[in-house]
Amino acid sequence: MLKRTEWRYFNELVVKSEVISFASAAPSFEVISKYFGVLRNENVELLEEIGPAIFNYADIKGDESLRRELASKGLVGENANKDMVLITNGGQEAIKLITETMLKKGDRVMIERLGYVGLEQTILSSGGEIRCFSDNLNKLKLSEIEQELRKSKPKLVYLIPDFSNPCGDNLREDVRKLMVKLATKLSFWVIEDQTYREIYFDKNEHLASMFSRSDKVIIVGSISKIIVPGLRIGWLVTKDDLLRQKITQLKESFTLSTNNLSQKLIARLLETEYEKMIRWVRNYYGKKMKKTLENLEKNIPERFSFSKPRGGFYIWIEGPEGFQAKKTLNLALGNGIGFMPGGVFYYNNKKANTFRLSISAIKEKDIKDGIDRLTKTLEGKKLLIKKNIGWKGKIKEFILNLHHRLQLMFVR
Numbered sequence: 001m002l003k004r005t006e007w008r009y010f011n012e013l014v015v016k017s018e019v020i021s022f023a024s025a026a027p028s029f030e031v032i033s034k035y036f037g038v039l040r041n042e043n044v045e046l047l048e049e050i051g052p053a054i055f056n057y058a059d060i061k062g063d064e065s066l067r068r069e070l071a072s073k074g075l076v077g078e079n080a081n082k083d084m085v086l087i088t089n090g091g092q093e094a095i096k097l098i099t100e101t102m103l104k105k106g107d108r109v110m111i112e113r114l115g116y117v118g119l120e121q122t123i124l125s126s127g128g129e130i131r132c133f134s135d136n137l138n139k140l141k142l143s144e145i146e147q148e149l150r151k152s153k154p155k156l157v158y159l160i161p162d163f164s165n166p167c168g169d170n171l172r173e174d175v176r177k178l179m180v181k182l183a184t185k186l187s188f189w190v191i192e193d194q195t196y197r198e199i200y201f202d203k204n205e206h207l208a209s210m211f212s213r214s215d216k217v218i219i220v221g222s223i224s225k226i227i228v229p230g231l232r233i234g235w236l237v238t239k240d241d242l243l244r245q246k247i248t249q250l251k252e253s254f255t256l257s258t259n260n261l262s263q264k265l266i267a268r269l270l271e272t273e274y275e276k277m278i279r280w281v282r283n284y285y286g287k288k289m290k291k292t293l294e295n296l297e298k299n300i301p302e303r304f305s306f307s308k309p310r311g312g313f314y315i316w317i318e319g320p321e322g323f324q325a326k327k328t329l330n331l332a333l334g335n336g337i338g339f340m341p342g343g344v345f346y347y348n349n350k351k352a353n354t355f356r357l358s359i360s361a362i363k364e365k366d367i368k369d370g371i372d373r374l375t376k377t378l379e380g381k382k383l384l385i386k387k388n389i390g391w392k393g394k395i396k397e398f399i400l401n402l403h404h405r406l407q408l409m410f411v412r
């Protein structure tokens with residue numbers, strides 16, 4: 001089964017079950033609602049100011065004011081300027097444009113063992129072959145990383161160095177340095193996916209990006225997790241003019257341009273409200289992450305270990321040998337809580353005893369209850385759903401439970 005399909009299946013299962021959800025990768029609806037008023041007001045002003053021209057095609061490279069604002073807010077990499085930026089329909093289009101432009105049939109792309117589910121099909125449908133490091137890079141020695149790169153001879157290496165999806169960790173500084181060095185020496189390109197880079201909690205403790213140290217690194221970025229996903233604004237950044245021209249040409253044949261109104265709206269928001277809003281966003285997610293980690297620390301059974309991210313949305317949990325996250329999800333849904341089984345994030349050698357919690361969608365007030373329900377599920381005791389659902393509700397719940405069980409029988 002394709003990873004994306006499996007991921008979507010579990011996502012829909014959790015949504016349909018109407019439980020407390022630690023599964024979603026979408027930004028919190030509370031954040032979208034917070035931005036809503038500002039975006040609505042900016043939108044009205046823009047329509048009046050610009051008039052009908054706002055509904056014309058945009059510049060293929062992307063709206064100039066947006067590229068300028070992104071550069072001035074440091075969102076497109078240190079030392080980057082607006083001319084290095086191509087605006088895309090979300091980060092996903094940026095990744096696809098890169099693989100489609102750069103890969104010939106059979107070219108290899110190296111990825112970490114655990115990674116973003118949207119990647120696999122993107123690479124394969126561009127004719128690329130996937131090679132996977134034997135583990136996530138933070139767990140490997142530098143000599144092992146170099147050896148695996150020499151053996152696989154990739155054209156591209158894809159990495160999420162900051163608050164990664166799905167583990168929430170940061171790529172070690174020595175690995176960043178090595179990647180930059182080897183990119184030139186072994187002649188490969190690095191895609192540095194910075195989708196979560198701006199969601200740090202305490203202070204700006206960023207490690208320098210690989211982009212700032214090498215011409216062989218292409219940044220992929222997006223407003224999806226820091227502002228809103230529905231306006232579909234993302235970007236790619238490269239210092240290589242020829243490469244950018246080729247990618248731009250390809251974009252023309254794909255989509256002609258990115259939505260003009262969305263671009264102008266985000267440019268305006270970046271200019272007027274961004275600093276204030278992003279501080280709020282960091283604080284909002286930071287509080288939820290802190291509370292979730294505190295509750296996990298207090299309650300989770302001893303044989304489960306978990307990552308302690310300092311940014312982003314995701315906590316990675318590993319259970320004892322023999323623990324089956326997919327099967328446990330069924331029990332968890334019955335107990336009123338959902339998560340994402342870890343198997344969907346592995347390229348190969350899946351570990352069935354892992355799962356991902358996302359703090360993005362959950363409301364702060366539900367965190368304690370959610371972790372209590374998770375704990376009881378992991379301890380193997382069934383929690384009664386608190387709300388009084390009556391006999392009709394009980395029948396509905398019974399049917400839903402039966403349905404989950406039947407469906408799970410067909411999931412590998």
Ligand SMILES: Cc1ncc(COP(=O)(O)O)c(C=O)c1O
Nearest residue numbers: 090091092116165195222224234
């Ligand atoms: C690491 C990573 N990159 C890229 C994307 C694509 O996001 P979008 O196309 O909404 O910018 C996602 C979405 O979840 C992601 O997690």
